[in-house]
Amino acid sequence: MAKNNRKMAYLPENALNAICPYFTMFPLEYPLKKLKNHRKEQPVIMDPFCGRGTTLFAARKLKMKAWGIDTSPIAVAIAKAKLAQCLKNNAINLARLLVESITPKNIPETPFFKLAYHEDTLKEICALREGLLNLEQETDESIILKAAILGCLHGPLSKTAENAGYFSNQMPRTYASKPDYAVRFWNQRELSPRKISTIEVIKRKIKRLTGLEDGEKNTPAQVIEGDAQELKTLPEGCKDFSIVVTSPPYYGMKTYVQDQWLRNWFLGGTPYVDYNIKPQLNHGGQEAFAQSLGKVWDNMAQSHSESLHMYVRFGVIPSATVDPKVLFRSSLAASKCNWKLVSTRSAKTAAEGKRQAGQMKAGSTAAVEYDFHVKRL
8 A cells, every 4th residue: 555655646647746745745545535436426625634735636636626724824835736727837937037036135044044055045045935925916826836945945965966856955855854953963964055056946846747737626715724623714605515535633743833844934934943833723632632623523514515524534643642533533522513423444554655653753653543434414
């Protein structure tokens, strides 16, 4: 299964889904399989924890309309790209225009940024950042460009600068190392940043994308930045969904945005790790978490569709001695809606699809995940 997951992830036809590496990479096979089972119904899809938008991409591939919600601005920026439509050259030309026309006003001067990027490369990154932040109106081209830059912002060094796929000094590609750790790592190994052409890296990234011009039934506006626990996050226009496919954050995992702090900076956040950003769900105990998740299920139940199916992949971090099956059932019980738990199946471990646990810290133990099928009564 793991081999198949990796194979699908790297198929050229799915390059858009991989536009930005993300440590909560939801295996594409899961939403595709569930959505194909409902293909004849031509349903509208909802993912209240959309992350990088793999459920949305699966819906796009199957020509289904889809909605996504997430509190993380990084997740929303990446997910929007899964529903964007544009010509590749238009996105590349926008990058070139921003780099050539903008002299950045704010260039971070911390030890991290001085060692993370070559001086000239950092200027180009800041020009792109300020240019995108100051656009009067977001376009599909700017959405694709933004997601591509987030995907190139940090990652492993290539053998030569000419073949670089990332802008940075040696770093993980799925999450950002904390500044102090990264500086020590680079200094101990005498690693200096290379001068990288951001335009050339972006061009290689975007040129690989397929299907950008084919995205009927969907627009990036169908990705909403907000808390799925709050009913106001779901406007009336998005309550036409009949299928929910989602994977909530692991119980005990509270630092999604902090682990993506460098991408958060590019989107307008601070040039340091901001620990004041709170997680979407309440991790203050099993009951609190179940109640918090139950609010999301309540809001999903507000769908105007005659029938509603939810497919949920769920797990907990290995250090939390909690049975995910019990915790999920508790979340259903906390909901005010009547749900029928149709099936519960093991999804093996998160490592099978390179999902959450294995990508966060070296040596971490992968969590066991379960797939739940739930139907509204």
